[in-house]
Amino acid sequence: MYPLITCSNCRTQLQVPPGAPSIRCAICQAITAVADPRHAPPPAHTSPYPPASPSPPQPSPYSHAPPGPPPNPHGRKKAVIIGISYKFSRHELKGCINDAKCMKHLLMNKFRFPESSILMLTEEETDPYRIPTKHNMRMALFWLVQGCQPGDSLVLHYSGHGSRQRNYNGDEVDGYDETLCPLDFETQGMIVDDEINASVVRTLPRGAKLHAIIDACHSGTVLDLPFLCRMSRSGQYVWEDHRPRSGVWKGSNGGEVISFSGCDDDQTSADTSALSKITSTGAMTFCFIQAIERGHGTTYGSILSAMRTAIRDVGSSGPSLGGGAVTSLLTMLLTGGSLSTGGLRQEPQLTACEPFDVYAKPFSL
Structure with missing residues (x-):
C-alpha cells in the first residue's frame, strides 16, 4: 500500500508512489511536495525543492500524465x-x-x-x-x-x-x-x-x-x-x-x-496483418474493436462470441472489413506488417x- 499525503489545496488524501518528490492531485490539479520520510528535513540551502516562489515546485514524473477531467455527477x-x-x-x-x-x-x-x-x-x-x-x-x-x-x-x-x-x-x-x-x-x-x-x-x-x-x-x-x-x-x-x-x-x-x-x-x-488486410495489428485488439463497430457490443457475451468467430475465421475465408470509424482509421496508419499464414490459435x-x-x-x- 502506498503512503498517503494530504493535498495542499483541497485536502484530498493522495497515495504517493515510491520516490516521487511531488504529486499532482487528480481532483484539483494542485501539486504537493513530498518529504522524504527516511531523512530529517534538510537545511534550507540543501533542499531538493525550489525555493518558495509564484511558480509551482518541480513536478514528479507522475504529474506529466494528463489531468483527468473535472468531476461531474455522471x-x-x-x-x-x-x-x-x-x-x-x-x-x-x-x-x-x-x-x-x-x-x-x-x-x-x-x-x-x-x-x-x-x-x-x-x-x-x-x-x-x-x-x-x-x-x-x-x-x-x-x-x-x-x-x-x-x-x-x-x-x-x-x-x-x-x-x-x-x-x-x-x-x-x-x-x-x-x-x-x-x-x-x-x-x-x-x-x-x-x-x-x-x-x-x-x-x-x-x-x-x-x-x-x-x-x-x-x-x-x-x-x-x-x-x-x-x-x-x-x-x-x-x-x-x-x-x-x-x-x-x-x-x-x-x-x-x-x-x-x-x-x-x-x-x-x-x-x-491477416485480420486488417492493411496494417499489422494485434488480433485480439482488432477483433474487440471490430465487434464494437459492427454492433456486437450489446453484452459481454456477444463481444466474446464475435471476437472468437473473427479469430477462428482467419485462415479460412478471412474476415470482411466493413465500414466503421476505426476500420477507416486503419487505412491511415502507415506501418507494414508481415502476412500470417494459417489460422490463429487464440481464445x-x-x-x-x-x-x-x-x-x-x-x-x-
Missing part, C-alpha cells in the same frame, strides 16, 4: 493506453502502436472519453515520461486510479509482449505469475500480475468500474482476477473459480473490474472480480 472517464513495438530488438512486434492508436480513436469517438483524460505510452511519444518503460508504466497505472470516485469509468489497454514466471507464494492456480513486458524489461524486469492487481484492482472503490483490454501472450489472468469465463464443451460461456488456495484476496475494494484478454495463460497472442478470455451473466449484462465503458 462520473469521470480516464484511460491508460500502452503500445510497445520493441523496435530494433529481437522481440520486435509490428502491430502494437497501431493497436494503441485505434483504441484511443475508439474511446474518444465511440465512448466519448476526453482526449485530455487519455494517457498514451508508446515509443513514438516525444515526452520521455510517456515512453513505456517499467517506471513509466507503473506511474501510469498509479495515475489511472488516483482520486477514483464512485461513478468513474477507467480503461486500461495494453498491447505488447507478455510472459509468465514460476510462482512460489501459492496464489496461482496454474503455479505461474503472468507478466507484462515493458520496453526495458531485459534490464529492469517485468511487471507481475500481483503488482497490477495491487495497484489498480484492490484500490478500486465501490461504484467505480475498470475495464482492461490486454493483448499479450499468457494474458488470460494478468490482472489476477478471481473468476475466469471460458467457453464450455456445450458452447456456453461459464465461470471458473480461480481464487487462490492461499486465501489471498484478489478482488477490488468494491469496484467492478472486468478484463478482456488476448488468450489463455498458456497461449500466445498473434501480431498479424479470447474474460476475467472479473465477480461472476455475472455474460449474455444479459450490458456492456458499457
Whole structure:
C-alpha cells in the first residue's frame, strides 16, 4: 500500500508512489511536495525543492500524465493506453502502436472519453515520461486510479509482449505469475500480475468500474482476477473459480473490474496483418474493436462470441472489413506488417472480480 499525503489545496488524501518528490492531485490539479520520510528535513540551502516562489515546485514524473477531467455527477472517464513495438530488438512486434492508436480513436469517438483524460505510452511519444518503460508504466497505472470516485469509468489497454514466471507464494492456480513486458524489461524486469492487481484492482472503490483490454501472450489472468469465463464443451460461456488456495484476496475494494484478454495463460497472442488486410495489428485488439463497430457490443457475451468467430475465421475465408470509424482509421496508419499464414490459435478470455451473466449484462465503458 502506498503512503498517503494530504493535498495542499483541497485536502484530498493522495497515495504517493515510491520516490516521487511531488504529486499532482487528480481532483484539483494542485501539486504537493513530498518529504522524504527516511531523512530529517534538510537545511534550507540543501533542499531538493525550489525555493518558495509564484511558480509551482518541480513536478514528479507522475504529474506529466494528463489531468483527468473535472468531476461531474455522471462520473469521470480516464484511460491508460500502452503500445510497445520493441523496435530494433529481437522481440520486435509490428502491430502494437497501431493497436494503441485505434483504441484511443475508439474511446474518444465511440465512448466519448476526453482526449485530455487519455494517457498514451508508446515509443513514438516525444515526452520521455510517456515512453513505456517499467517506471513509466507503473506511474501510469498509479495515475489511472488516483482520486477514483464512485461513478468513474477507467480503461486500461495494453498491447505488447507478455510472459509468465514460476510462482512460489501459492496464489496461482496454474503455479505461474503472468507478466507484462515493458520496453526495458531485459534490464529492469517485468511487471507481475500481483503488482497490477495491487495497484489498480484492490484500490478500486465501490461504484467505480475498470475495464482492461490486454493483448499479450499468457494474458488470460494478468490482472489476477478471481473468476475466469471460458467457453464450455456445450458452447456456453461459464465461470471458473480461480481464487487462490492461499486465501489471498484478489478482488477490488468494491469496484467492478472486468478484463478482456488476448488468450489463455498458456497461449500466445498473434501480431498479424491477416485480420486488417492493411496494417499489422494485434488480433485480439482488432477483433474487440471490430465487434464494437459492427454492433456486437450489446453484452459481454456477444463481444466474446464475435471476437472468437473473427479469430477462428482467419485462415479460412478471412474476415470482411466493413465500414466503421476505426476500420477507416486503419487505412491511415502507415506501418507494414508481415502476412500470417494459417489460422490463429487464440481464445479470447474474460476475467472479473465477480461472476455475472455474460449474455444479459450490458456492456458499457
